[in-house]
Amino acid sequence: MSVVSVEDVSKTFGAGHTAVTAVDPVSLSVDAGDIVLVMGPSGSGKTTLLSMIGTLMSPTTGRILISGQDTSTLEPAQLSRLRLREFGFVFQTFNLLSALTAEENVMMPLLTARVPRKEARAKARTSLEQLQLGHRLRNLPRDLSGGENNASPSRRPEKSTNSPSS
């Protein structure tokens, strides 16, 4: 079974003469272990497509299945759980919480997933140390460089904390 199955998905923003079709109908599937690149010029719909696959936005037409489950049938709370457990996002902008340190930012999704605080802290430290950010645990995002900030969210999903190559 495909991990991701995109079936005739399209996205149109707005309506009437101001409507913008960001994604024309597209189908694709991704199996476990696949590495897929989505390439195209600026404005061609890459972010919109990835936002729909990541269940942050719903398609105008078509449907998206994650591990065989039709995401259109899920309630918002179920979608939140799916994103928390199944997805790792590296956003174009860092989306770090500015009042929290690097360590706390990495801990946050683990705490949301009910990992005990002590364990979450240990995992966050290990992950940041793997990225040579062990000396930046207590820094706020504004004190970190662009590259350092980018590393923090990439460490956020629980699954990736044990695998430096992910």
Ligand SMILES: Nc1ncnc2c1ncn2[C@@H]1O[C@H](COP(=O)(O)OP(=O)(O)O)[C@@H](O)[C@H]1O
């Ligand atoms: N929320 C939105 N409302 C209206 N138009 C949007 C919105 N988001 C994206 N678009 C438009 O959809 C098209 C695709 O955008 P996007 O997916 O961001 O492209 P890419 O990531 O490939 O640069 C663009 O024309 C963009 O202006």
Ligand SMILES: [Mg+2]
């Ligand atoms: Mg984009």
